[in-house]
Amino acid sequence: MEKIKYDLVERKNPVQLPVDLPFGKYFTDHVFEMDYSTGKGWHNPIIKKLENLSLHPGTMYLHYGQGVFDGLKAFKNEEDEVVIFRLKKHIERLNNSSRKICIPEVNPEFVFQAVVELISIERDWIPSKFGESLYIRPFVFGTEPFLGVHPSATYKLIVLLSPVGPYYPEGFKPVRILVQDDYVRAVRKGLGDCKTPANYAASLLAAEVAKKKGFTQVLWLDGVEQKYIEEVGTMNIFIQFKNEIATPKLSGSILPGVTRDSVIHILKDWGMNINERLISIQEVIDEYKKGNVTGVFGTGTAAVISSVGWLNFKGFEMTFNGGNPGELDLKLFKELTSIHYGKMEDRYGWLTHVEKKEIEV
Numbered sequence: 001m002e003k004i005k006y007d008l009v010e011r012k013n014p015v016q017l018p019v020d021l022p023f024g025k026y027f028t029d030h031v032f033e034m035d036y037s038t039g040k041g042w043h044n045p046i047i048k049k050l051e052n053l054s055l056h057p058g059t060m061y062l063h064y065g066q067g068v069f070d071g072l073k074a075f076k077n078e079e080d081e082v083v084i085f086r087l088k089k090h091i092e093r094l095n096n097s098s099r100k101i102c103i104p105e106v107n108p109e110f111v112f113q114a115v116v117e118l119i120s121i122e123r124d125w126i127p128s129k130f131g132e133s134l135y136i137r138p139f140v141f142g143t144e145p146f147l148g149v150h151p152s153a154t155y156k157l158i159v160l161l162s163p164v165g166p167y168y169p170e171g172f173k174p175v176r177i178l179v180q181d182d183y184v185r186a187v188r189k190g191l192g193d194c195k196t197p198a199n200y201a202a203s204l205l206a207a208e209v210a211k212k213k214g215f216t217q218v219l220w221l222d223g224v225e226q227k228y229i230e231e232v233g234t235m236n237i238f239i240q241f242k243n244e245i246a247t248p249k250l251s252g253s254i255l256p257g258v259t260r261d262s263v264i265h266i267l268k269d270w271g272m273n274i275n276e277r278l279i280s281i282q283e284v285i286d287e288y289k290k291g292n293v294t295g296v297f298g299t300g301t302a303a304v305i306s307s308v309g310w311l312n313f314k315g316f317e318m319t320f321n322g323g324n325p326g327e328l329d330l331k332l333f334k335e336l337t338s339i340h341y342g343k344m345e346d347r348y349g350w351l352t353h354v355e356k357k358e359i360e361v
């Protein structure tokens with residue numbers, strides 16, 4: 001692979017971060033980009049100014065949706081140290097998503113280095129207050145101008161960075177979730193386990209309907225029988241039963257969340273009985289009625305841990321911990337954020353440290 005080229009902007013002033021950072025609205029100065037074409041493979045890696053793209057209206061991605069993305073975070077702590085959380089795992093997942101959509105995989109070690117390099121250049125853009133971070137969005141899409149369905153002959157990878165505030169600015173407040181059985185998100189052997197735009201397009205209408213009814217999100221049921229719980233819009237779900245914590249097993253239609261994986265590691269470490277298995281919505285209701293469901297929470301990079309206060313299925317409402325955050329949810333949130341912000345040893349080797357780098361323009 002060639003060396004990364006640099007075409008950096010001159011920064012006259014220190015970076016001024018907005019005080020109340022919303023999620024996903026601000027972007028840093030630079031992106032990493034790389035192109036693919038059949039025959040040449042991945043080439044032209046460059047860190048350059050963030051600019052609008054110029055695309056041919058026939059760009060295949062715009063018509064046939066051949067694209068994948070991922071999402072991860074870098075954190076800066078009080079000691080001005082910068083770390084990226086589980087970068088290797090996220091690049092692996094990007095490649096797994098690509099494989100299913102006929103997108104050529106990237107060299108994981110090369111992209112790993114490119115992301116570290118980009119972040120060291122954009123270090124000043126990383127906010128350091130608790131709850132704030134730098135959201136990293138790598139994505140790949142088919143760029144061939146062609147009308148007709150076949151895998152694109154050319155692709156672009158871009159890594160875009162966005163300094164973000166906490167996902168829930170109002171703090172750790174439990175969310176209200178509608179169990180959805182009028183629509184399905186994905187089916188087994190489909191694309192549900194890929195981070196590909198189609199899945200999010202498929203989720204919009206159901207989410208809007210739920211919002212109008214006063215819910216924050218929807219919990220999807222399996223696409224075949226609408227019997228087993230799968231996941232929430234952008235989070236995996238965990239049910240805390242009296243003697244067990246359970247999360248839906250990766251059946252092929254569920255996104256294999258990296259936070260999900262991290263939480264499973266931690267719970268096992270704590271000696272808890274955590275199982276990945278089929279969980280029917282009826283089981284949750286039956287156990288709830290017996291008083292055996294002590295909490296429900298979601299996991300995802302954006303919110304880290306999200307307490308679920310209410311689950312509503314066909315008008316039957318279940319309330320957990322009186323609508324307050326559960327003890328375990330808070331404990332997990334504290335554990336993960338302590339790892340993120342260097343308050344606790346990185347005992348799993350999840351962090352990549354990013355050193356300071358002087359920019360030469």
Ligand SMILES: *Cc1c(COP(=O)(O)O)cnc(C)c1O
Pocket residue numbers: 071195231232233234235236255256257258259260299300301302
């Ligand atoms: C990204 C995502 C998740 C969470 O994955 P993380 O790796 O933990 O951020 C869960 N479900 C869906 C549908 C997602 O897109």
